[in-house]
Amino acid sequence: MNLSTSEENYIKSIYHLQLVSNIVNTNSLAKELNTKAASVTDMLKKLKTKKLIQYERYYGFKLNDKGIQTALIIIRRHRLWEVFLVSKLGFDWDKVHIIAEDLEHVSSMELIKKLDTYLGRPKIDPHGDPIPDVNGRLPVIKQMNLFKLPLKKTGVVSSVGNQSPQMLEMLKHYGIGIGSQIKINKVFDFDKSIEIKLLKQPACIISEPVAKNIFVYDE
């Protein structure tokens, strides 16, 4: 099916929202897309006639199987381009999202297939998010919240939950990136802030909201 850039953006946003809330409502999608509720309603009608979503007036909506499949293809394109931008062009990982937002809408199958091969069939993007395969299957990546990592045990940072520029800028400041080896020295019960230690860096303290968004492999 041939989708417009706008339709693709709606599908992608619905996908992300329904990962959290199962059923999605108009206002939250409007907020996510920086648009108005009325515009969302218009698009929902269109996506329904294209059989990409389940939608009941005044109740809510979510992607059906075809919609999920479509979302995963778009996400695959996005994340492959992010890998390209970081690993080949040398972008910082906090700069690539906006550019990948444009590149992801170039829909040549052949292009994405060859890009994937060229990049060595990567399984995760520079933020640690899994890249769906050609068939839209997500690789399962076992990871845990940084809080669950036992004291003094080294973990490897695998992804970050919040990927706002603000968050990514801060992680860069701390020297935390995907693949960083990280250890918890101490948890301060007062505010749940934690002291962490990274290789070749002095220990530092991060707040609970930050720590909550860091995920690690256990090893």
Next chain:
Amino acid sequence: MNLSTSEENYIKSIYHLQLVSNIVNTNSLAKELNTKAASVTDMLKKLKTKKLIQYERYYGFKLNDKGIQTALIIIRRHRLWEVFLVSKLGFDWDKVHIIAEDLEHVSSMELIKKLDTYLGRPKIDPHGDPIPDVNGRLPVIKQMNLFKLPLKKTGVVSSVGNQSPQMLEMLKHYGIGIGSQIKINKVFDFDKSIEIKLLKQPACIISEPVAKNIFVYDE
């Protein structure tokens, strides 16, 4: 200035047409863009208010300096992506134009700068066309029509004039590509067809219209 994909396509097409004819007319642009004359007129008004073209009703139009500069930036993006698709992703040179048509509208300056560096600051694209530099300057490439190549002298194919899929498909069939070493064995006066010889290939005959579109370096 922020331009839409459509505006960029118009500017690019006007650029190509005015290389040949100095002043461009509505119908030829409509044909080039597979659209209707009325649509062209609409867009011309817009491009005029944006001060990218000189335009007089019923007379004709062409890009002004600002328009030419803009066109060269778009062409730079297009040709850099073509280099990427062929030299990094392994596409055949006759397959990349359509994909580059999409990629060229992704307008991040930083992206194109880094892509250029990554590709090694190429001066020509896979069709042998020169790539404008960051400032929109075209490298001068001295080449001549295959017909001007003296008999039995070896030349190097540097570009092709007609880049339709039909032409490119045929060149691929003959084994003619950018960089091919080529020699004229004989010119048949009857129809101006010529017998050519490429390295490691048997001699073959190409028609005048084909030969006219092949350009070579003298060496």
Next chain:
DNA sequence: TAAAATTTTTAGGTTTGTCTAAATTTATTT
């Protein structure tokens, strides 16, 4: 040079995706 043919523009309409403002429906209070 007047008529015919061509080119170009205007007038008015369509689609996509957006908006505001008003009307509905659903949810929450009191």
Next chain:
DNA sequence: AAATAAATTTAGACAAACCTAAAAATTTTA
């Protein structure tokens, strides 16, 4: 269970980019 509040949808407009059909300007031809 009304009344109020919030969320959602509809109605009607708008801009961009396109279209067809008709009008206007230019060019060609007889």
